[in-house]
Amino acid sequence: MKRAVAMKEEELIKLAEQINDSSLREKVVEIITNPKLTFLEMPNSTNLSKSPASKRRHHSYESGLLVHTYSTTKVALALSGIVEEVYGVKVNKDVVIAAGLLHDLFKFATYNKIYPGKYNRSKLGEMLDHLSLITGELYARRFPIEVIHAVASHHGDASPIEPRTIEALILHIADNADAEINDKVFWAAKDIIRECFGIEIQTLPKEVSPFKVVLAKKEGGCEEVRRQFSGMF
Numbered sequence: 001m002k003r004a005v006a007m008k009e010e011e012l013i014k015l016a017e018q019i020n021d022s023s024l025r026e027k028v029v030e031i032i033t034n035p036k037l038t039f040l041e042m043p044n045s046t047n048l049s050k051s052p053a054s055k056r057r058h059h060s061y062e063s064g065l066l067v068h069t070y071s072t073t074k075v076a077l078a079l080s081g082i083v084e085e086v087y088g089v090k091v092n093k094d095v096v097i098a099a100g101l102l103h104d105l106f107k108f109a110t111y112n113k114i115y116p117g118k119y120n121r122s123k124l125g126e127m128l129d130h131l132s133l134i135t136g137e138l139y140a141r142r143f144p145i146e147v148i149h150a151v152a153s154h155h156g157d158a159s160p161i162e163p164r165t166i167e168a169l170i171l172h173i174a175d176n177a178d179a180e181i182n183d184k185v186f187w188a189a190k191d192i193i194r195e196c197f198g199i200e201i202q203t204l205p206k207e208v209s210p211f212k213v214v215l216a217k218k219e220g221g222c223e224e225v226r227r228q229f230s231g232m233f
């Protein structure tokens with residue numbers, strides 16, 4: 001298995017640098033570098049670099065939000081290329097990259113860390129969801145409407161508006177695909193740990209990739225899992 005990309009904000013900035021439109025590129029880099037809300041007080045919460053992408057499900061571990069953001073944007077870009085090639089539809093990749101990088105950005109403001117691997121809602125998260133927060137902020141920062149639409153509709157039918165552009169639809173599908181891959185492998189890893197160590201875990205320490213747990217089981221059964229991961233839970 002290849003080494004995973006060590007996830008830092010810089011990886012997101014590198015993707016943002018692929019945006020051709022200089023004004024959009026600058027806005028995206030600025031909000032990732034300085035993810036502050038313009039009209040709301042920032043709560044005492046997790047931060048962008050340490051936040052999980054969900055409390056209990058996909059990417060629910062430290063820095064999971066960066067991993068999910070990076071991966072979703074890459075999936076969306078790959079899908080854009082396929083849609084262009086196979087269906088002959090022009091996809092605005094600037095919009096896809098910008099919306100991919102920003103779609104869940106303020107999730108971090110909706111979580112508090114209780115202890116490693118255990119999160120609850122922040123005071124702000126009790127009042128507003130991540131989708132409302134980022135949509136409002138993009139409006140305040142005068143992002144193009146196409147980017148705001150793709151971000152606002154990334155939950156598909158469960159969004160305030162359904163995806164109505166090809167870029168928005170691609171982002172919605174990429175977001176689901178990445179969440180689902182991570183979620184399924186995470187639950188498989190939890191099952192393997194229960195079977196091999198006889199313990200129930202809520203989350204994995206950030207050093208333990210669920211993908212590597214599954215691979216170890218496949219390669220050498222519980223013996224290999226215990227050899228690689230003993231003492232880590």
Ligand SMILES: [Fe+2]
Nearest residue numbers: 103104130154
């Ligand atoms: Fe989301």
Ligand SMILES: [Fe+2]
Nearest residue numbers: 068103104175
């Ligand atoms: Fe997402």
